[in-house]
Amino acid sequence: MDNKIPAVTMRNITKRFGTKVVANDKVWLDIYRGEILALLGENGSGKTTLMNMLSGIYFPDEGEIAIDGKEVVIRSPKDAFDLGIGMIHQHFKLVDVLTAAENIVLGLPGKLDLKAASKKIREICQTYGFDVDPDQKIYDMSVSQKQTVEIVKVLYRGADILILDEPTAVLTPQETDKLFAVLRNMRNDGKAVVIITHKMHEVEDLSDRVAILRHGQFIGDMPTKSTNAQEMTNMMVGHAVTLNIERPEPKDPKPRVEVKGLTVRSIDGILKLDDVSFTAYSGEILGIAGISGCGQKELLESIAGLQPVEAGSICYVEDDGTREELIGKDPLSIQEMGVSLSFVPEDRLGMGLVGNMDLSDNMMLRSFRRGRSIFTDRKSPHKLAEDVVRDLEVSTPSVSTPVRRLSGGNVQKVLVGREIASAPTVLLTAYAVRGLDINSSYTIYDLINRQKADGVAVIYVGEDLDVLLELADRILVLCGGKVSGIVPGRGAKKRDVGMMMTKLGGNAHE
Amino acid sequence: MNKQRSPLFHIVRRGALPWYATWGIRGGAVLLALLVCGVVTMLVTGEDPFKIYLAIFNGSFGTPRKIWVLLQNISMLLCISLAVTPAFRMRCWNLGGEGQALAGGLASAACMILLANKLPNWAVILCMIVTSLLAGAIWGGIPAFFKAKWNTNETLFTLMMNYVATQLVAYYCVVWESPKGSGQIGVINPNTQIGWFPTIGSYKYLLNVIIVAFVCVGMYLYLRYSKHGYEIAVVGESERTARYVGIKVDRVIIRTMLLSGALCGLTGLLLVGSTNHTLTPNIVEGRGFTAVMVSWLAKFNPIWMVLTSFLLVFLSRGAGEIATNFGLNQSYGDILTGIILFFIIGSEFFINYRIQFRREAGKEG
Numbered sequence: 001m002d003n004k005i006p007a008v009t010m011r012n013i014t015k016r017f018g019t020k021v022v023a024n025d026k027v028w029l030d031i032y033r034g035e036i037l038a039l040l041g042e043n044g045s046g047k048t049t050l051m052n053m054l055s056g057i058y059f060p061d062e063g064e065i066a067i068d069g070k071e072v073v074i075r076s077p078k079d080a081f082d083l084g085i086g087m088i089h090q091h092f093k094l095v096d097v098l099t100a101a102e103n104i105v106l107g108l109p110g111k112l113d114l115k116a117a118s119k120k121i122r123e124i125c126q127t128y129g130f131d132v133d134p135d136q137k138i139y140d141m142s143v144s145q146k147q148t149v150e151i152v153k154v155l156y157r158g159a160d161i162l163i164l165d166e167p168t169a170v171l172t173p174q175e176t177d178k179l180f181a182v183l184r185n186m187r188n189d190g191k192a193v194v195i196i197t198h199k200m201h202e203v204e205d206l207s208d209r210v211a212i213l214r215h216g217q218f219i220g221d222m223p224t225k226s227t228n229a230q231e232m233t234n235m236m237v238g239h240a241v242t243l244n245i246e247r248p249e250p251k252d253p254k255p256r257v258e259v260k261g262l263t264v265r266s267i268d269g270i271l272k273l274d275d276v277s278f279t280a281y282s283g284e285i286l287g288i289a290g291i292s293g294c295g296q297k298e299l300l301e302s303i304a305g306l307q308p309v310e311a312g313s314i315c316y317v318e319d320d321g322t323r324e325e326l327i328g329k330d331p332l333s334i335q336e337m338g339v340s341l342s343f344v345p346e347d348r349l350g351m352g353l354v355g356n357m358d359l360s361d362n363m364m365l366r367s368f369r370r371g372r373s374i375f376t377d378r379k380s381p382h383k384l385a386e387d388v389v390r391d392l393e394v395s396t397p398s399v400s401t402p403v404r405r406l407s408g409g410n411v412q413k414v415l416v417g418r419e420i421a422s423a424p425t426v427l428l429t430a431y432a433v434r435g436l437d438i439n440s441s442y443t444i445y446d447l448i449n450r451q452k453a454d455g456v457a458v459i460y461v462g463e464d465l466d467v468l469l470e471l472a473d474r475i476l477v478l479c480g481g482k483v484s485g486i487v488p489g490r491g492a493k494k495r496d497v498g499m500m501m502t503k504l505g506g507n508a509h510e
Numbered sequence: 511m512n513k514q515r516s517p518l519f520h521i522v523r524r525g526a527l528p529w530y531a532t533w534g535i536r537g538g539a540v541l542l543a544l545l546v547c548g549v550v551t552m553l554v555t556g557e558d559p560f561k562i563y564l565a566i567f568n569g570s571f572g573t574p575r576k577i578w579v580l581l582q583n584i585s586m587l588l589c590i591s592l593a594v595t596p597a598f599r600m601r602c603w604n605l606g607g608e609g610q611a612l613a614g615g616l617a618s619a620a621c622m623i624l625l626a627n628k629l630p631n632w633a634v635i636l637c638m639i640v641t642s643l644l645a646g647a648i649w650g651g652i653p654a655f656f657k658a659k660w661n662t663n664e665t666l667f668t669l670m671m672n673y674v675a676t677q678l679v680a681y682y683c684v685v686w687e688s689p690k691g692s693g694q695i696g697v698i699n700p701n702t703q704i705g706w707f708p709t710i711g712s713y714k715y716l717l718n719v720i721i722v723a724f725v726c727v728g729m730y731l732y733l734r735y736s737k738h739g740y741e742i743a744v745v746g747e748s749e750r751t752a753r754y755v756g757i758k759v760d761r762v763i764i765r766t767m768l769l770s771g772a773l774c775g776l777t778g779l780l781l782v783g784s785t786n787h788t789l790t791p792n793i794v795e796g797r798g799f800t801a802v803m804v805s806w807l808a809k810f811n812p813i814w815m816v817l818t819s820f821l822l823v824f825l826s827r828g829a830g831e832i833a834t835n836f837g838l839n840q841s842y843g844d845i846l847t848g849i850i851l852f853f854i855i856g857s858e859f860f861i862n863y864r865i866q867f868r869r870e871a872g873k874e875g
Contacts, residue, residue: 018524059520061866075520306753332756343754351754354747361740365755368740375735 086154287472606668614775646775
């Protein structure tokens with residue numbers, strides 16, 4: 001491979017945002033055909049920015065880009081397409097009411113010939129092993145199908161340099177395997193593939209070469225075979241880190257939340273949860289596994305009082321055995337009942353926090369009602385914000401910085417910090433480490449474990465089965481809104497849990 | 511870098527600028543706008559641009575009377591701008607300030623006409639205050655109720671309520687016409703002066719100015735420090751976050767629009783009871799719409815709104831003055847105001863972004 005001309009050569013690429021932030025600092029990167037490159041780095045290390053410059057979304061402040069050894073200037077996404085560069089973003093850019101084929105040809109010049117387009121799409125699907133129906137509407141599709149449409153879209157436009165930004169964040173293990181098979185086919189077909197991911201086992205599993213960025217600087221690249229997860233992590237973080245998740249035995253578990261026969265329908269009348277029953281204990285982490293959209297969100301939101309429930313009961317059990325029904329109560333009345341329930345929702349900036357408000361105003365979200373005065377108390381939230389910044393090592397210019405300016409990991413620390421500040425007895429978390437780099441993820445695992453040690457009943461909805469198997473004391477597997485089974489976390493097999501996610505009961509022996 | 515092919519310039523987002531830099535850019539935009547206005551006027555009329563600037567200035571500050579008219583116009587514009595601001599903060603686009611003010615004006619005129627001979631003066635004034643605030647609140651509350659219950663579009667709804675209010679006022683102008691056949695209400699209670707707000711000393715407009723100053727400070731404190739203000743901000747930024755922390759979004763929407771409408775009603779009350787002592791369908795003079803601009807330009811900050819409403823009133827008075835002094839019609843004044851607003855709104859771009867030219871890109875490294 002060494003004597004080949006790289007498909008992409010990036011030299012001395014620098015990109016600044018404002019005067020203070022240097023997202024990329026003189027980065028060198030080579031991307032070869034017939035190779036899968038994993039681009040690694042912590043949150044805010046400039047991976048996405050670098051790739052956005054390649055795909056024409058940003059324009060570099062300095063540096064050169066060459067395609068097949070020829071110097072080019074990429075001014076717009078169209079320039080990038082003309083050069084055969086296609087990027088699949090974390091957030092899909094599809095029109096819901098159109099079909100797959102319509103989305104794929106959208107914006108292309110020339111006459112609209114959907115039949116010819118469908119034919120070409122089927123050919124592409126056959127070549128690489130995709131499973132897409134060109135005539136299916138986007139709103140009917142699962143997340144993984146939508147992602148496939150995005151990939152087919154860039155292939156349809158003739159891309160032979162593909163960039164995927166955290167493609168597996170939304171996929172089940174099975175879907176991930178399928179995606180990886182497709183990516184390998186593309187590599188064998190001589191395409192250049194770049195994948196941005198935080199999951200080490202995926203890097204080891206899939207990539208041929210890794211390139212590592214840290215704080216916007218290029219640290220190094222090497223063949224995947226000649227390195228390991230520990231070394232890559234150390235390079236990303238800049239110092240040695242341990243990659244073990246602790247799982248102490250639960251201390252004195254008592255029933256805390258009892259869910260019985262919970263049934264929930266969405267506004268459109270679709271059954272989201274069907275007769276779900278389980279008990280969450282204090283001092284225990286109950287993991288919830290399932291394909292995305294299997295009712296995890298509805299389950300947590302029902303407990304938090306945000307979701308209208310059709311049938312069933314959710315009881316909060318006190319230490320002395322007193323039981324209180326939570327159904328029919330909104331978050332405010334649950335709080336007024338004296339139940340200290342914290343919820344770290346999946347959508348951090350759209351639900352858990354207000355992006356445009358600063359750290360202390362966000363701390364106030366939970367406490368602003370306190371006191372009789374018609375005016376808000378600003379001092380204690382300010383102090384709480386400072387405490388959270390100090391205790392959780394949030395990197396922020398100050399507590400009066402709007403939270404949307406913080407990186408993903410720091411946003412999550414602020415949210416988790418606020419939620420655990422109220423000394424909860426129940427902690428609900430949804431995808432607590434989604435999009436977080438290794439270092440921040442381990443900080444969050446550690447925080448959750450400390451809550452567990454304090455006797456909090458933790459309900460942890462996760463997407464990374466490997467982590468769930470290491471962290472949770474018990475795992476409840478949801479499949480299409482039903483409980484597919486509850487397995488102990490210790491000794492559970494990834495394959496079995498994966499099966500239970502796709503089929504009721506799976507092969508597991510319950 | 512390949513100099514031939516790299517773009518001539520590209521647009522780069524700025525980091526946060528210090529406040530003096532942002533206001534420097536805005537101030538520069540106003541100066542530039544005045545310069546362009548002067549040049550345009552000179553080219554069209556052949557007059558000395560300094561005479562033109564003097565005329566603009568004199569339009570607002572030429573005589574003590576003009577200063578008072580300026581203050582009166584600022585306070586009326588500011589009052590209705592303050593009224594729509596809490597709704598705007600909540601991202602609820604209340605474009606019905608005009609109609610809500612008219613509803614308030616109609617209510618106070620009704621009290622003045624119908625209760626003049628039945629109640630003592632103080633009681634009439636009290637009724638005017640209560641009913642006009644209530645009328646404005648109802649006019650703002652109806653769209654809010656529909657928005658909260660059925661998620662109707664408040665922009666269209668409030669806008670259409672304006673036409674209803676205008677027609678209603680036009681109807682009552684005929685019902686209460688005086689003298690008969692004029693189709694106008696004329697000055698109400700010209701002899702008894704019942705329902706006329708007292709004047710402080712000999713300053714006809716001073717009461718308005720004082721009332722609006724109080725509203726301004728109160729609104730600033732309300733939005734910035736009160737629990738309601740915080741709820742409004744959270745609902746405006748994200749309804750889901752608001753629900754997540756247990757804020758009752760429907761209630762906040764209705765409550766805020768009632769407040770917004772009531773303060774618009776106050777504007778109507780001041781226009782009828784304290785300023786004109788009569789009611790016409792165009793008594794609000796489009797301020798309900800200009801208020802949108804005042805509020806936006808000030809980034810919904812009540813204190814900055816004093817400045818932006820001054821600017822808009824100053825410009826329109828100046829434009830009117832040029833139009834009369836130099837034998838142009840009022841439309842010419844509007845053209846000048848348009849030029850100035852173009853520059854002010856355009857300056858926001860340069861606050862958020864800067865343009866990096868090709869040569870500069872190489873130099874910065």
